[in-house]
Amino acid sequence: MTMSDSNRNDAAPDLARRKALGCLAAWTGAAVVWSVAGGVPRALGATNSGGMPAVSKNALTFVQISDTHIGFHKEANPDVAGSFRRAIADINGLPHAPAFVVHTGDVSHLSKAEEFGQARELMQELHVDRVHTVPGEHDALDDGLDGYLKFFDHDGKGRTWYSFDQGGVHFIGLSNVLNFKMGTMTSLGDEQIAWLKRDLARLPHSTPIVVLAHIPMWTVWEPWGWGTADSAAALALLRPFGSVTVLNGHIHQALQKIEGHIALHTGMSLAYPLPTPGQAGIGEPGPVKVPAGELGKLLGTRQLSLVRGQRELALIDTPLDH
Amino acid sequence: MSNLFLRNRLARTSAACLFAACVAMLVPAMAIAADPVAVSISKFAFTPAEISIAAGTRVVWKNADETPHTLASRDKTFASKALDTDDTFEHTFTDAGDFSYFCTLHPFMTGVVHVHKQ
Numbered sequence: 001m002t003m004s005d006s007n008r009n010d011a012a013p014d015l016a017r018r019k020a021l022g023c024l025a026a027w028t029g030a031a032v033v034w035s036v037a038g039g040v041p042r043a044l045g046a047t048n049s050g051g052m053p054a055v056s057k058n059a060l061t062f063v064q065i066s067d068t069h070i071g072f073h074k075e076a077n078p079d080v081a082g083s084f085r086r087a088i089a090d091i092n093g094l095p096h097a098p099a100f101v102v103h104t105g106d107v108s109h110l111s112k113a114e115e116f117g118q119a120r121e122l123m124q125e126l127h128v129d130r131v132h133t134v135p136g137e138h139d140a141l142d143d144g145l146d147g148y149l150k151f152f153d154h155d156g157k158g159r160t161w162y163s164f165d166q167g168g169v170h171f172i173g174l175s176n177v178l179n180f181k182m183g184t185m186t187s188l189g190d191e192q193i194a195w196l197k198r199d200l201a202r203l204p205h206s207t208p209i210v211v212l213a214h215i216p217m218w219t220v221w222e223p224w225g226w227g228t229a230d231s232a233a234a235l236a237l238l239r240p241f242g243s244v245t246v247l248n249g250h251i252h253q254a255l256q257k258i259e260g261h262i263a264l265h266t267g268m269s270l271a272y273p274l275p276t277p278g279q280a281g282i283g284e285p286g287p288v289k290v291p292a293g294e295l296g297k298l299l300g301t302r303q304l305s306l307v308r309g310q311r312e313l314a315l316i317d318t319p320l321d322h
Numbered sequence: 323m324s325n326l327f328l329r330n331r332l333a334r335t336s337a338a339c340l341f342a343a344c345v346a347m348l349v350p351a352m353a354i355a356a357d358p359v360a361v362s363i364s365k366f367a368f369t370p371a372e373i374s375i376a377a378g379t380r381v382v383w384k385n386a387d388e389t390p391h392t393l394a395s396r397d398k399t400f401a402s403k404a405l406d407t408d409d410t411f412e413h414t415f416t417d418a419g420d421f422s423y424f425c426t427l428h429p430f431m432t433g434v435v436h437v438h439k440q
Contacts (some may be wrong), residue, residue, distance in 0.1 A: 073405070074388045110390060110406060114388060136429050141390065141404035182396055182424040224366075225430050284366035285428075287388050 004027070005122035010112055012306050023130035028241040038067045059305035059314075060167030063098045063128075069138065070119040071109035076086030076149045076272035077295060080109075084122050086320045092127045094303065098129050099166060104249035104267060105136030105177065105214030111143070116151040135160050136214040136250060137177040142200050144178060156314050161192050163199050169306055170203055174213040185222060186215050187229040191310070197237055208243040208306060208313075216248045218257050218264050221277035224285045238262055245304075251277070251285075254302070254317050264271070267301075268317065296321030344377045359413070360381050361433065362389050363405065365424075368433035375415060382412040391431065395423040 065087055065199075072080050085302075091101065101197070103123075110114035115138075123131045134153065139148040145160050154162040160175035179187040188196075203209075211217070217234065219227030238244045244262040252269035253276065272287040282288075290298065300319035350405040358380040362369045362439035364387060375381065385391050393411060394401035399421065416423065423438040425431040 180426045181428045182429050184429055223430060225428055
């Protein structure tokens with residue numbers, strides 16, 4: 001029933017490409033089946049079975065959360081801490097406990113110490129060994145990333161980019177929220193791209209790679225700054241690898257794009273929804289107010305699992321209301 | 323406020339002194355302090371995005387969005403901290419010139435202040 005199943009035994013000449021497209025096989029908690037057209041998957045519609053697909057016991061499983069915006073208290077979601085707690089309960093209740101959780105930025109809303117502190121306290125309620133975070137632009141207000149690093153310094157080096165290895169997978173955390181220049185999109189910057197080059201140089205190309213960064217690493221919608229100006233330079237360094245998954249936040253909705261062996265995904269927020277890219281009749285990427293009963297359908301978490309030896313990476317997006 | 327204070331204090335003096343004080347002090351003060359110019363930050367845009375003012379004019383920006391914004395001039399002569407909803411930032415332009423600025427969080431939001439000599 002999934003794209004990956006149907007592609008795995010396919011002997012078509014463009015097998016490698018189709019296998020890569022199989023990475024896209026993704027399900028939501030409501031069991032939406034994804035199809036691939038022109039490199040971008042589209043939801044075909046919900047199936048009748050509302051259950052979550054089983055996760056292989058051999059898989060490395062982790063969970064992505066994003067855009068908690070702790071400190072936000074406006075009409076679009078007066079209780080972001082409550083939404084975060086619902087996600088924590090979902091994650092702690094997963095039948096296959098995840099190895100860790102990643103947070104792809106905008107931990108706080110206004111970079112205040114009390115917001116970072118509250119977020120860290122909430123994260124400690126997660127029954128996982130570690131929460132890996134990358135900063136969002138809301139975590140970099142006024143003092144750059146100094147305030148964020150006081151709470152979320154990954155390896156004690158005072159840097160917001162890092163890498164680590166777990167379960168045969170190389171994970172990379174990047175920061176693309178400081179280099180905003182007038183009239184353009186954000187960027188990673190030369191120093192970080194040089195570091196990425198050195199970090200990747202020691203790895204065999206068969207190593208599966210997962211990249212975390214807040215703002216999408218592809219141009220989703222340039223008029224709203226939904227992209228990274230120098231992402232092409234980073235993706236060029238990743239292109240030789242057989243399996244690359246890029247996880248982003250920022251746009252508060254799940255979107256996908258495939259470029260060769262590189263699958264790029266944005267995740268849902270745990271605070272408030274944003275419009276679809278360039279959505280007609282809205283005009284700006286501000287919080288979207290929805291009826292109270294609708295909010296939990298638009299916020300959520302993402303479970304990811306990787307099985308050693310398989311290129312496919314399964315994604316399950318689960319809304320808070322499921 | 324200072325004019326009001328001045329008036330209260332001067333009310334206790336003679337009418338002739340009051341008239342002399344007004345001529346001597348209030349008129350030059352009015353010439354220097356032009357009314358501040360307001361720019362709204364709303365729906366991820368500066369409105370009006372382009373203004374022309376005389377040197378010495380104060381400009382006040384107010385954020386009406388639920389999303390924080392900043393503003394920083396391209397030449398780094400002024401920069402705000404992050405402005406939450408209803409927060410304001412003001413800057414008095416003393417030198418003539420064209421000052422373009424943007425939101426450092428949403429760099430597609432741009433504006434320009436044209437300052438001419440008095």
